[in-house]
Amino acid sequence: MIFRVLRALENLEELKNAIVEGEPDLAEELAKGLMDSGADVLNAINNAVVPGINQAGELWKQNAYFISDVVMCGEAFKSAMNILEKDQDIQNREKIGKYLICTVEGDMHDLGKSIVVTMLKGAGFEVIDLGVNVPITTFIEKTKEFRPDIVGIGAYMSTTASTMKDYVQALVDNGLKDDVKVMMGGVRTSDEYVKKLGADAWGRDGVETAEKALKLMGVQS
Numbered sequence: 001m002i003f004r005v006l007r008a009l010e011n012l013e014e015l016k017n018a019i020v021e022g023e024p025d026l027a028e029e030l031a032k033g034l035m036d037s038g039a040d041v042l043n044a045i046n047n048a049v050v051p052g053i054n055q056a057g058e059l060w061k062q063n064a065y066f067i068s069d070v071v072m073c074g075e076a077f078k079s080a081m082n083i084l085e086k087d088q089d090i091q092n093r094e095k096i097g098k099y100l101i102c103t104v105e106g107d108m109h110d111l112g113k114s115i116v117v118t119m120l121k122g123a124g125f126e127v128i129d130l131g132v133n134v135p136i137t138t139f140i141e142k143t144k145e146f147r148p149d150i151v152g153i154g155a156y157m158s159t160t161a162s163t164m165k166d167y168v169q170a171l172v173d174n175g176l177k178d179d180v181k182v183m184m185g186g187v188r189t190s191d192e193y194v195k196k197l198g199a200d201a202w203g204r205d206g207v208e209t210a211e212k213a214l215k216l217m218g219v220q221s
């Protein structure tokens with residue numbers, strides 16, 4: 001038993017390192033290994049994938065990594081997430097609501113959003129991911145088409161974060177705001193900040209976002 005636990009911890013450490021070292025093929029292989037061994041996927045995301053990409057971000061901040069290094073870490077992150085997202089427990093959850101999510105126009109960051117998407121799926125949401133660099137017109141068009149219960153808006157730079165308020169204003173102008181809750185998130189944001197932009201809730205990370213989304217739906221997590 002103790003060896004199984006140690007081996008599982010070792011696997012998580014290896015996956016984290018593959019992301020920090022920017023090795024997409026290895027990250028994919030290790031994620032497949034975790035899935036095949038029946039590991040807890042949400043635990044793998046929280047304790048290997050998220051810490052891995054955070055560590056890569058820290059290394060960039062300390063000037064130990066170039067952008068090209070961070071891009072490779074992002075690729076490794078995505079290869080791992082592509083595999084882990086296929087987990088049957090995540091796929092087969094009974095759907096409790098629709099969540100439409102996007103990154104604002106001018107912003108290409110999507111690693112944090114991918115984590116949020118997986119956690120929301122794990123919590124039972126049907127997620128419509130519009131991707132990155134999404135103009136307000138597309139956001140409104142898709143909100144009208146899909147009629148989500150919650151919209152999630154992500155922005156990751158000081159230059160793009162303040163534009164999230166324009167997305168809320170567009171919901172108001174199109175008569176959609178009364179039917180939808182708004183969540184916001186991203187590295188440059190805080191609870192206080194997004195409330196000023198018109199959000200109903202902020203998500204610090206994937207887990208908190210899923211918890212707060214359930215709460216907005218009136219479901220206890």
Ligand code: B12
Nearest residue numbers: 057108109110111112152153154157158185186203205206
């Ligand atoms: C990885 C990264 C990149 C990658 C992005 C790859 C990708 N596919 O996403 C690359 C290399 C491409 C990149 C490019 C750039 N980047 Co960059 N990037 C980062 C970095 C290192 C990590 C971001 C990240 O993925 N973090 C890990 C995830 C897990 O965390 P997260 O994003 O915060 O997400 C969590 C929460 O915020 C929350 N959350 C996220 N989204 C949402 C959405 C909702 C709705 C909710 C509720 C919650 C939520 O849950 C997530 C999971 O825990 C940060 C530095 C940092 N320390 O954050 C800079 C950073 C964001 N980048 C920055 C900059 C300046 C740039 C560039 C302009 C650099 C350049 N000179 O070209 C370009 C901009 C391109 C563009 N137009 O968007 C700056 C922004 C500074 C500022 N002014 O605010 C930062 C802060 C680095 C810095 N200190 O200077 N970047």
